[in-house]
Amino acid sequence: MNEGVLHTLVAFGILVVLLTIAAGLIWLERRLLALWQDRYGPNRVGPFGLFQVMADMIKIFFKEDWIPGFADKKVFVIAPAMLVITILMSFAIVPFTPEIMVVDLNIGILFFLAMSSLGAYSVVLGGWSSNNKYSLLGAIRGAAQMISYEVFMGMSLMGVVIMAGSLNMTDIVIAQKKMWFIIPQFIGFVIFFIGGVAEAHRLPFDIVEAESELIAGYHSEYSGLKFGLFFVGEYLGITLISALITTLFFGGWLGFGFLPPVFWFLLKTFAFIMVFILLRAALPRPRYDQLMSLGWKILLPLSLLNLLVTGAIVLYFQ
Amino acid sequence: MFSNLRSLWIVFLHLFRKRETVEYPEEKTELPARWRGRIVLTRDPDYEERCVGCYLCAAACPVDCISLQATEDENGRRYPEFFRINFSRCIFCGYCEEACPTYAIQLIPDFEMAEYDRQNLVYEKEDLLIEGQGKYHGYNFYKEAGVDFGVKKKGEGENENKPVDVRKLMP
Numbered sequence: 001m002n003e004g005v006l007h008t009l010v011a012f013g014i015l016v017v018l019l020t021i022a023a024g025l026i027w028l029e030r031r032l033l034a035l036w037q038d039r040y041g042p043n044r045v046g047p048f049g050l051f052q053v054m055a056d057m058i059k060i061f062f063k064e065d066w067i068p069g070f071a072d073k074k075v076f077v078i079a080p081a082m083l084v085i086t087i088l089m090s091f092a093i094v095p096f097t098p099e100i101m102v103v104d105l106n107i108g109i110l111f112f113l114a115m116s117s118l119g120a121y122s123v124v125l126g127g128w129s130s131n132n133k134y135s136l137l138g139a140i141r142g143a144a145q146m147i148s149y150e151v152f153m154g155m156s157l158m159g160v161v162i163m164a165g166s167l168n169m170t171d172i173v174i175a176q177k178k179m180w181f182i183i184p185q186f187i188g189f190v191i192f193f194i195g196g197v198a199e200a201h202r203l204p205f206d207i208v209e210a211e212s213e214l215i216a217g218y219h220s221e222y223s224g225l226k227f228g229l230f231f232v233g234e235y236l237g238i239t240l241i242s243a244l245i246t247t248l249f250f251g252g253w254l255g256f257g258f259l260p261p262v263f264w265f266l267l268k269t270f271a272f273i274m275v276f277i278l279l280r281a282a283l284p285r286p287r288y289d290q291l292m293s294l295g296w297k298i299l300l301p302l303s304l305l306n307l308l309v310t311g312a313i314v315l316y317f318q
Numbered sequence: 319m320f321s322n323l324r325s326l327w328i329v330f331l332h333l334f335r336k337r338e339t340v341e342y343p344e345e346k347t348e349l350p351a352r353w354r355g356r357i358v359l360t361r362d363p364d365y366e367e368r369c370v371g372c373y374l375c376a377a378a379c380p381v382d383c384i385s386l387q388a389t390e391d392e393n394g395r396r397y398p399e400f401f402r403i404n405f406s407r408c409i410f411c412g413y414c415e416e417a418c419p420t421y422a423i424q425l426i427p428d429f430e431m432a433e434y435d436r437q438n439l440v441y442e443k444e445d446l447l448i449e450g451q452g453k454y455h456g457y458n459f460y461k462e463a464g465v466d467f468g469v470k471k472k473g474e475g476e477n478e479n480k481p482v483d484v485r486k487l488m489p
Contacts (some may be wrong), residue, residue: 035332038332
């Protein structure tokens, strides 16, 4: 088998695995939330309720795929696809192992930041094209939240970039051979994590959706498969942020010898996915202005400070 | 910040708690004896119907789901000719049980009466009438009160004095 075919196969395999994981997360989230609320969660369909996802999929396929008459049709259709596409594109730079990765870009982190910025368009356009005041409110919030959190999410990663001396994801993982970046870059990790939660618009930062205030925010008008795309996109986003936290701060595929690298990667990623779900189970949603002031008044100066100190220390020891 | 972490930890610890869920079809809860579930018509200790067809239950019913027709046997004892409860309307409020003067109609702890066909929720007298006395044992209306309907002779009921001969009632 030549190089090109193998590479295509790997990329395709990653795609399939990711979509399966994202769908499986729906089940995992429901089970975990239930466990943390002293319930069992879906456990009827198949072993441990695993086929619940399949049942949900069948249901969502047979739902009426309705576009409201007052919506801007083209944009309305494109918006959910954009979310999934941008997140899947971001996965291209994630090194699952040295061998299993789609592309070894030398601007890896930059590419991820660009893609996640594009992801904001999906929310904004989805809310805008729905022509519904709640959707629009969600979109406005989404725009503000995602763009402002984008800023210091990028900032917080620069500490890692300074320490690794490269934007390339593989190099960053290899630079963590001696010590995972979670220890020297703890502040960076905390900021990136908070920014990541906001970026994936997950609870407690699901201001964009805010069921209790905005019905479902930007995707109020969506139904059927398009809603399904938003839904899967959300879980893909969780997986992406978890995978990135693993890669950037927890040594990616690095681990102890007795397990294959890809297993270490998945183990760490799933641990973070569970933290995401735990966040949803435990924390209430902050008010919109609280979110913004937390971002601009605390996290941004902190990330700048972190960048400054990291840079100074690295320069000093050179 | 600290309180957030603390609540994260507390919620995480719930992983090891006992579940509240009762996995229903496999595992059933014990219903209290006074649970207001399926409605039954009971019999007295002599295996006769308790219902005297007074229509009080039908009058008390807020959703008008009870329908009956009283009739009499050869002794003049009243009983329902038909007795019909439409359980698709019934709200299980228990007012019929409260209204019943003879403990005939009773709500019992049973709720498993789902049907695929709505019409099957209309219960006729043969569906409602049970073999036993339900929640109130040993009570027989015709032994306590009323005239001779073939259950007891005049003056032979419980808590009933012998009839007084009014002609001997001298001052």
